[in-house]
Amino acid sequence: MTLKQIEAFYWAANLGSFSIAAQRLHVTQSSLSKRIFELEESVGEVLFDRSSKRAHLTEAGQRLVPLAGRMLELREQFQVEVRSSSALSGVCKFGVSELVSLTWLPDFTRLVNQEHPALVLEPYVDLARPLERKVLRGELDFAVAPGPAQQAQVKGSVVGRVDFTWAAAPGRLRKDTLLRKAELESLPIITMTEGSGLTRAIESWAAEQGITLRRNLACNSLMAIVALVLSDTGISFLPDAFLRPWVAQGSLVALKSAPPLPSLNYYFFQRTDDNRVLLDAMHGYVIRTAEFSRTPEHLDPHVKSQKRNNVALK
Structure with a gap:
């Protein structure tokens, strides 16, 4: 045996x-x-x-x-x-939401690769509910996504909190517009699809406020939603820090609502019966690198513009 x-x-x-x-x-x-x-x-x-x-x-x-x-x-x-934690090896399959992949995932992978060169990381990007199901079925070692967990066999611990704001094309609404029930029920709303933890949170918030959102389009990608809002297909709700580059550039406006949008916790999900050293180590690295309020350089148009200017001056 x-x-x-x-x-x-x-x-x-x-x-x-x-x-x-x-x-x-x-x-x-x-x-x-x-x-x-x-x-x-x-x-x-x-x-x-x-x-x-x-x-x-x-x-x-x-x-x-x-x-x-x-x-x-x-x-x-x-x-x-x-053994020390530096002895980690093998393959680690994990899932993250798109917001994680666009913000701190590069820092996470860089740090883990530096300290555990024998460990192969295989990240998978998806919505919260599909990721949780993959953790439950054992297809992923862990996942980081909006929560809380929906399955009894999956446990989650909070690793960050994200604030959200409404976003619209400047030609549709002025930046000082305060969205109330009447406006929210009359405007076309672009949301994430049903598997999104964000969509679930917004639907719960709207129900509590007695607001019937006029959802005209659903998409499973934050970047695609930004493109749709830029083209004035409708308004949407997006992570505040993630939205800043487009607001600073003037291509989108950030809007407040009354009542304000809820914040959303992001969780580290793992099976309740999975107590491997690997997961303790990965949870620690997530805590060290999870920074949802930072705008990554590759999304910031001002950073790109500055880099092009620096090249032109050389």
Whole structure:
């Protein structure tokens, strides 16, 4: 009996799929199946009923899952005692929302790569709810997105808070316009799609205020929404710091509403039963680098203009 066999059994049982468990452990499905079969031979019990298309835990398998979990936790504790955090290696698959990818993701990856050169990072950009489902299924090690978590088997800890503001093309509304219920119900609103934590928060806010938003278009990309607002397709709500370059340039106006838009917490999501050293380390790096209020240079038109001027002067 080996820990690799126990690990294969544990994740196949908890994720409900041999293929997903194999992806999580970065092995082939045949290798994972072989490890589970070897474990069954070692303990003298069949742990999965393979008589149907999808394997299910037997009674013996159900009894052994909690024990397998405790054994893997002990392995993690042992590794904490005998190795430094700089020994991280392998592959880390994680998810982030688009706002994270456009702001502090480069700093996060740079820092992790510097301190853990043997660890391969594979970021995946998506909306909050799809990311949470991928964490739940074990397809991602962790995710950073708006929350809170919707699934009982996923836990989240707050890593940042983002303020939002309304945005419009200057030809549609003046910058001193205060959006009230009547304006918000008459203007075309561009939102994120249903899988967005932001859309869920705004819909809850509107319902609490008795406001029926006239949503005429939904999009799953912040950058695409900016382009749509720039073309005066409608107004939208965007992260305040993210919006600043276009406001400073005069191509968009930032607007307040009465009542004001809610702020939104961003969370570090992981499975409640996943206590690997890797996740503790990644959570620490997220805390160190998560800066939602900073505008990245590649989005700031003033920075681009200044760089072009500097090149022209040389």
